[in-house]
Amino acid sequence: WADLTSPAIGDTLDRLLAGPGGTYLRSLRHLVQGETEPAWLQRPDVERGLAAARDRGLSYDVLVRSHQLDQAVRLAERFPDLPQVLNHAGKPDIAGRELATWREQVRRLAAHEHVFCKLSGLITEADHDSWTTSDIRPVWDVLLTSFGPDRLMFGSDWPVANLAGGWNRWAATVDELLTDCGESEIHALLAGTATAFYRLPSRG
Numbered sequence: 001w002a003d004l005t006s007p008a009i010g011d012t013l014d015r016l017l018a019g020p021g022g023t024y025l026r027s028l029r030h031l032v033q034g035e036t037e038p039a040w041l042q043r044p045d046v047e048r049g050l051a052a053a054r055d056r057g058l059s060y061d062v063l064v065r066s067h068q069l070d071q072a073v074r075l076a077e078r079f080p081d082l083p084q085v086l087n088h089a090g091k092p093d094i095a096g097r098e099l100a101t102w103r104e105q106v107r108r109l110a111a112h113e114h115v116f117c118k119l120s121g122l123i124t125e126a127d128h129d130s131w132t133t134s135d136i137r138p139v140w141d142v143l144l145t146s147f148g149p150d151r152l153m154f155g156s157d158w159p160v161a162n163l164a165g166g167w168n169r170w171a172a173t174v175d176e177l178l179t180d181c182g183e184s185e186i187h188a189l190l191a192g193t194a195t196a197f198y199r200l201p202s203r204g
Contacts, residue, residue: 004030004049013056026198027083028053029061032068033091041071042078050079059083059197062115065091069105076112083114085197088121088157092139095127103142110146116197117147119174119189120155128164133173140177149185153193 002012016022032040040046041064053060062072062084069090076084086109092102109115119140126135143152154174161170178186195202 001030002028002049004028004053005043005045006049007045009049010052010055013052013058017056025058026200027059027061027085029063029087031063032071033063033065039071039074041075047078050075050082054079054082059085061085061087063087066093066102066105069102069109072115073105073108073112076109076115080112080114083116083197085116085118085153087118087155088125089117089119089139089143091121091125094122094125094131094135094139099138099142106142107146110151113151116151116153116193117143118153118155119143121157121160123164123170123173124157124160126164131164133176136173137177149181149188150193150196152189153197154190 002009002016006012016025037043041050041062050060060075060079060082062075064072064086072084072086072090086106090102090106090109092099092106106117110117122136122139123131156167156170158167161167178189181189194200
């Protein structure tokens with residue numbers, strides 16, 4: 001994280017990149033989900049910060065709630081040369097089963113090929129006590145058909161996932177969702193996509 005709104009964001013990123021472990025810095029993330037301003041990602045100071053990240057070869061992790069996905073779409077339109085990944089699939093309202101608008105916005109976002117998506121954080125958007133794989137599957141179907149395995153990456157959302165069943169149950173759910181996928185698709189979803197997006201060394 002770095003303050004995207006800071007006039008000194010460029011200097012801050014330069015220090016981070018040049019400091020201890022700086023070669024591991026790949027992306028920035030801001031908790032836009034907590035911002036009440038309806039177009040926070042389109043603020044001039046924020047866009048200046050995003051441009052500074054882009055100019056240094058960094059990516060951006062987009063963390064918004066479903067009602068903020070229009071901001072993510074505009075971000076994708078305005079920054080076609082900034083690699084972006086939608087965190088937690090845009091936090092669809094799985095518990096309330098209100099997915100129509102989310103589905104439309106995600107498809108609009110996925111039309112931009114420089115935007116990827118993390119398959120994560122879904123069980124905490126479902127009913128924490130009673131969710132099943134059947135509740136997650138409609139979201140999974142939209143993500144897989146919209147982004148495809150080469151732009152979709154697994155994420156654990158640990159330790160937050162402990163609020164709704166924990167790591168083991170989420171991992172088992174993903175295994176179940178992957179049942180109909182081929183070997184290359186599974187590899188992409190579990191490792192390949194993230195390795196490519198975050199420009200990590202391949203382990204073969």
